[in-house]
Amino acid sequence: MFSLFRHETHQYRKPQPANMPDHPQIHFFALYRGARTGGDFYDFAAVNGRILMFFCDISGNRDEALHIAASVQETFQKNAAELFSGSDINESDRLSDLMLSLNRSIIDVAGGPRYTPAFLACMEPGSGMLTYINAGHLPALVRDSDGITTLDASGLPLGLFTHSTHDAQICVALPGSSLLLVSRGLVETKRHHEEFGIDRVKNSMLEARFVDARELCAAMHAAAQEFLDNKQPDNDLTTLAMVRPQAAAQTTV
Template identity: 25%
Template sequence: MTLPDPDGYKQILPNLPEAALVEELPDNDFKAMLTSQGGTLLFTIRPSETSSGLVVLGSRPRGLNYTGADLEFGAGLVAQAGVAFENSWYVRETLERKKIEQELELAASIQEKLFPECLPSLVGYDLAARNVPARQCGGDYYDALPIGNAHHKSGRADERPYLFCVADVSGKGLPASLLMSNVQATLRALLGRLPSLAELAAHANELLYATTPANKYVTAIMVQFDPQIGMVRYVNAGHNGGLLLRAGGEHEWLKPTGTPIGLLAGLPYEEASFQLDPGDLLTLFSDGFPEAQDVSENEFGEARLLDYLRGVRDEPAKTIVHGAFEEVDRFAGAAPQYDDITMFVIKRTA
């Protein structure tokens, strides 16, 4: 028997008895449809609280009538079949979920390789970075890319300029990680081809605007750093995360100098600059830090982050970074991490 409009009868299923003769059902279109197709006996498949299907039998051979024992026996068989159907569904769902988890694990391992294996070793500087996604894959990104030839003016490879960046793609999970890989490829393709950081940001903006959905964009802070003289030039593309902590205790937040990348086309970006002196600490981070919440939905906040950095500024960069994540974990307590978290520390030691 084939139902002409299965979806149209779904609302009737919860009200049907476990077993019944079709002729005893209330007069309605559903009964008329069953009768027109020779349906005589009806069983409802109900393995749990929700009805999931029907078993309809035609007339018995040789004109015999169905008895109460037939209804009871048939209801028992259908109940067992319903449990088997449900178990089969759970098995398929479990296998499908396992397949998805395996694919996500593979995507996460691929994404992990997009981050630098190690940060450059720069004489007079201490660098450290870390990323912890909220899910298996994330939309945060950090990088350290050499600019120009393998050797700088001094002839020393560890003194060439670098591009340091932290970026945060809108959204979370696998879609954000795919866009993050696009951001990485774009920056690496454009780096060294353009005369300024502002033009790099502008070109990246046009490329991402043309190739991503309207609701997808990237906030980023990009730092061009010359370790020979400690000069920092940066573009802040709608990103919140940049803090300069001076050796004397003064601090400065690196304010936005342009819109998020990929959000709007044709807008310019400005560069800002400062000198990183001995004892200064530059921290780049994603909004997962200040926006981390505890169980009462209180935010960690930039003020708490600043207080933490003031207290550990004399520690090695790696200790500062890992301690920051521990600080957020203590603050959040039992609250789950709902956003990706990234931090990149550049500390001038001499």
């Protein structure tokens, strides 16, 4: 298995900036702040009326992680366009196929195992149906009128075994609901010896006041900074949010 990392000289690449989807029925945003030490990566793809999003944390040296992310981004964009181009497709099966290709891309470029928790999802803006795979990542949090629901991991992280497969799950993002993904760095950021923790993430999301995904991401970062007494974090703090406004109910087809 070929890997640039096995040679003394490396030509590292970096992923391109993610293009935030612009859709009238669903708001998306991602925000990154911190120490620039980790391998957090996210990207989006709009294909045939669907919006796909990918979020992962590639372990190891930052330069190597970003190099892997560049290849993962190419695989994500190319295969998402191919797999989701049709109108009459099984989103669950296609999402599993896409995740398998991302897993193999990580292992191929790394030249071996590379622990990579990841979350992959496909959103249909009209219906609000969210098909997703959580591969060893922190739970995605869905806030609606009933409170917080967690979309927990149901499979191994990527980058461990070339033939690992992941089954997709389905939930519905109702008008007025929101989804939040946070990096391990945000959850594990510490004040003295105390971590911010997933429970604080949940409580901060419940208490946050926002109208779109940008404001939700900003509110979560503000909560983490308040916890840190506005000191510089030691970890990368990354959030990705999706908000389906109440008005989406009037435009659903």
